Amino acid sequence: MPFSLLRYGLSSEPRIKPDFPPPPPLRDAYDVVIIGGGGHGVATAYYLAKHHGITSVAVLEKGYLGGGNTARNTAVIRSNYLTPESVRFYIASVNLYRDLSNELDFNIMYSERGQLTLAHTDSAVRAFRQRCEVNRHLGGRSELLDRQQIGELAPLLNLDPGRLPVLAGLWHVDGATARHDAVAWGYARGAVRRGVDFHPLTEAQDFVVEKNRVTAVKTHRGTIKCGCVVQAVAGASSILLGKLGIRAPIHTYPLQAMVTQPVKPFLTPLVSSSALHCYVQQTGRGEILIGGGSDPYPLYGARSTSDLKEGLLAHAIEMFPFLANAKLMRQWAGITDMTPDYSPIMGLSPIDNYYLDAGWGTYGFKATPICGVTMAELVASGGKAPELIRPFSLDRFSHFRQINEMGATAASH
Amino acid sequence: MKLMPCPLNGSRNISEFTYGGEVAAMPDPTACTDAEWADYVFNKSNPAGVVREWWLHNASNYWFIAERDTVTDTVLRTFDPGEIFKTRIDFTPHATSQENPA
Numbered sequence: 001m002p003f004s005l006l007r008y009g010l011s012s013e014p015r016i017k018p019d020f021p022p023p024p025p026l027r028d029a030y031d032v033v034i035i036g037g038g039g040h041g042v043a044t045a046y047y048l049a050k051h052h053g054i055t056s057v058a059v060l061e062k063g064y065l066g067g068g069n070t071a072r073n074t075a076v077i078r079s080n081y082l083t084p085e086s087v088r089f090y091i092a093s094v095n096l097y098r099d100l101s102n103e104l105d106f107n108i109m110y111s112e113r114g115q116l117t118l119a120h121t122d123s124a125v126r127a128f129r130q131r132c133e134v135n136r137h138l139g140g141r142s143e144l145l146d147r148q149q150i151g152e153l154a155p156l157l158n159l160d161p162g163r164l165p166v167l168a169g170l171w172h173v174d175g176a177t178a179r180h181d182a183v184a185w186g187y188a189r190g191a192v193r194r195g196v197d198f199h200p201l202t203e204a205q206d207f208v209v210e211k212n213r214v215t216a217v218k219t220h221r222g223t224i225k226c227g228c229v230v231q232a233v234a235g236a237s238s239i240l241l242g243k244l245g246i247r248a249p250i251h252t253y254p255l256q257a258m259v260t261q262p263v264k265p266f267l268t269p270l271v272s273s274s275a276l277h278c279y280v281q282q283t284g285r286g287e288i289l290i291g292g293g294s295d296p297y298p299l300y301g302a303r304s305t306s307d308l309k310e311g312l313l314a315h316a317i318e319m320f321p322f323l324a325n326a327k328l329m330r331q332w333a334g335i336t337d338m339t340p341d342y343s344p345i346m347g348l349s350p351i352d353n354y355y356l357d358a359g360w361g362t363y364g365f366k367a368t369p370i371c372g373v374t375m376a377e378l379v380a381s382g383g384k385a386p387e388l389i390r391p392f393s394l395d396r397f398s399h400f401r402q403i404n405e406m407g408a409t410a411a412s413h
Numbered sequence: 414m415k416l417m418p419c420p421l422n423g424s425r426n427i428s429e430f431t432y433g434g435e436v437a438a439m440p441d442p443t444a445c446t447d448a449e450w451a452d453y454v455f456n457k458s459n460p461a462g463v464v465r466e467w468w469l470h471n472a473s474n475y476w477f478i479a480e481r482d483t484v485t486d487t488v489l490r491t492f493d494p495g496e497i498f499k500t501r502i503d504f505t506p507h508a509t510s511q512e513n514p515a
Contacts (some may be wrong), residue, residue, distance in 0.1 A: 238459035249455035252483070297432035300461040300484045305415065307428050340455055398451040 019189045024197050029225035030058040032379055033217050035204045035240065036232035037061025038070040039184045039365065040357050042198070043372025044230055044379070045191040051373070052380035055195035056227075059188075060219060062203035066184025069234045072334030073365040074257050074281070074291045075180045076270055078115050080135045080142050080172040082127075082408040085391040086343060087138045089370060092388060094140075094174050096369035106186030108178045109284060113268050115175025116145070116153060120164040120275040127407055128170040141173035154271055161318035164275050175270055177281065183368055206243055213353045214244075228353035230375055235300070235335030237358040246350055248358065249397050250337045253294040255362050256304050256312065258331035260323065262286030271319065274407075278315035280323075288326060290316045294336065294362065302333040336361045341402035342409060346371070346392040347378060347385040355379060356394060362409060415486075417468065420493050421475045433467030435459075436478055442504075463489060 008015055032048060034041045037059045048054040061067075077097050079090035101108050119125045128144060135142040147159055150169045159166045192198055199221075208216040208223070216225045233240055238250050262285055272279030277293040292312040295305055309331065317324045338361040339345060345359035357375050360367070374389045385393065391403055415427040435457055440449045458464070461484050468479050468491070478497070480490045 236461075238457070239461055242458075242460075247452065247456040247458070249457060250459055251457055252459055252461075296428075298459065298464075298483055299486055301486050303486070305486075307415070397455040398448050400447075400451065 019185065020192055020198070023199055026199060026202070026219070026221050026224065027058070027197065030197070031056035031227040032058070032230065033204075033224060033226040033228075034059045034230045034232065035217070036068075036234070036357075037063075037065050037184075037188070037198060037200065038068050038232065038234065039066060039180070039187065039368040040232040040360070040371045040375070041230070042066075042184055042187040042191055043368050044232065044357070044375040045196045045198075045372075046187045046194070047372045047376035048379060049191055049194035049196055051376055054376075054380060057191075057196045058224060058226075059191070059196060059198045060202045060204050060217070061198070061200045064200050065188050065198065066181055069334040069336065069360075069364060070180055070184045070368075072255075072257070072332055073180055073362075074279070074289055075177045075365060076115065076279075076281075077110075077176040077178060077366045078172055078270075079140045079174055079366075080115070080117075080131050080170060080408070081405055082131055082134065083343075083403050083405065084134060084138060085403050086405055086408070087134050087140065089388050089392075090366060091135075091138055091140050091174075092373075093367050093370035094176070096373070097176065097178065097366075100178075100183070100186070100369060104186035104190050106182060106189060108182040108186055110176060110178045111284065112174070112176040113270060113281075114153075115172040115270040115272070116150065117170040117172070118150070118166050118271070118273040118275075119168045119170065120161075120166060120273065122167070124274055125168045128168065131408060132170055135172070143171050143173075145169040145171045153269055154267060156266055156320055156322065157271060158319055158321055161273075161276065161315075171269075177270065177283075180365055183365075187368075187372065204240065209244065209351065212351060214351055228355065228379060230355045230357060230379060232357040232371075232375075234358075234360055234364065235337050237337040241349075241358075244349075244351055244354065248345065248394065249340050250345070250359055251298045252300055253297075253336055253338050254299050254302055254304065254333040255291075255294050255336045256308060256331060256333045257289065257291040258309070258312075259283070259287040259289050259329050260326040261329050263288065263326065267320075273315070273319060276315040276318060278312060278319060280316055280319055287329065288320075288323065294338065295333075300335060302335055304331060304333045338362070340397075342405040343403040344392050345394050346374070346389040347394065348383060349394060352383070355383070363405075417479070417488060418491050419470050419475070420477050420491050422470055422473060425470065429471055431469045431471055433469055433476065436465045436467060439502075 132142040206218040267282040270281040339359040416424045417427045
């Protein structure tokens with residue numbers, strides 16, 4: 001090893017070892033076509049190959065690998081939701097994340113820092129107590145903290161912002177962050193090595209439907225016959241479903257985030273405030289990442305509105321007053337597919353062999369591994385939804401069985 | 414600052430308004446099936462393009478209809494709901510008849 005390193009150091013040629021082969025030619029037919037090459041799509045492909053030995057799989061991506069919301073989210077991993085259905089699902093995801101670097105042999109920079117959510121009202125304290133108990137009951141690690149404990153965890157946090165003094169905090173020990181791009185890259189590499197075809201710059205444009213089954217997917221590079229289709233396209237969910245004549249309870253909103261210039265490490269936990277609609281965390285590089293609620297009305301454009309940015313920054317400064325002197329480096333928006341109950345839509349669709357992984361709104365990244373596992377299981381079993389995702393089916397809305405997670409978002413959109 | 418041309422108050426800052434959802438034809442609540450009602454309540458057309466939707470001017474409590482492009486974020490047209498809703502919709506004919514038995 002030392003000699004090879006020395007040789008490498010002295011050589012003028014860089015050692016090129018690509019993680020991915022160049023995209024293969026598009027085949028005429030695949031058993032499974034996955035539309036969307038973000039984290040969810042490639043994770044599904046990975047587990048199809050690994051757990052079920054299904055490798056005749058094409059992942060179609062209209063842009064590049066992990067270039068949509070996988071690249072735009074704020075990389076929060078947590079399981080402190082409100083309903084048992086959600087908590088069970090997200091705990092399974094957090095458990096997979098913990099071991100993901102080893103699983104993929106790819107460093108996803110998983111960093112378990114804990115997540116602190118601040119309560120400014122009595123009703124928030126009550127809701128946090130419930131979330132804490134549900135989380136603990138199902139095996140997560142959560143507790144309620146008082147003001148003094150909060151001050152010890154985040155010394156620079158302003159405990160009396162404006163007219164909203166902090167009353168208590170929901171401390172979620174399992175809260176973590178990871179490098180979002182690496183999650184998509186690691187899964188894609190693992191899938192491609194097992195024989196899955198990844199096709200970037202390939203847009204799914206339309207479908208051929210016969211006897212209530214999708215028999216082929218039309219792309220601008222040609223038509224592909226398919227055994228079944230998985231849709232994992234986040235903000236474009238309604239558009240793709242529209243091609244099949246399926247109506248869904250999805251509204252598309254931009255979600256904004258921004259980072260400041262890097263500063264010295266000062267903040268370990270991820271801190272969010274439900275009343276200030278704002279969350280703040282420090283990345284491994286020292287940048288301060290600020291995220292908030294969705295824009296006030298639906299849009300398909302990622303061009304951010306300035307009103308929301310102004311409010312978001314004002315609240316971030318209320319939480320950490322010294323941020324007023326920090327310079328913003330960049331800001332961006334992701335296009336999210338929101339559902340009325342803030343829970344995803346997973347499983348069967350009205351078309352027999354067309355499977356949904358949609359409605360991921362503002363919480364998709366943290367569910368990437370468990371989505372891959374459960375969607376792969378759904379596909380491999382020919383449409384038998386695993387227990388874990390059965391509550392999230394599209395038809396829950398026609399039976400008025402919503403799973404309300406609106407109050408459990410980090411920033412209460 | 415983005416402006417919303419309100420049919421009643423003229424052009425105002427869009428932060429004075431609240432988005433109220435897509436304009437959709439309501440099925441008869443007393444006669445339709447649960448599935449039809451759920452479709453009306455939850456499902457959206459959510460197009461990437463021009464959509465007709467309800468907006469409220471908060472200060473004057475005035476509801477109106479806007480045609481907006483969701484890709485370019487431009488408001489094409491706004492108008493008073495009276496242009497398409499010509500008759501008053503009575504939501505409680507059933508309850509009224511129970512209170513006042515003939």
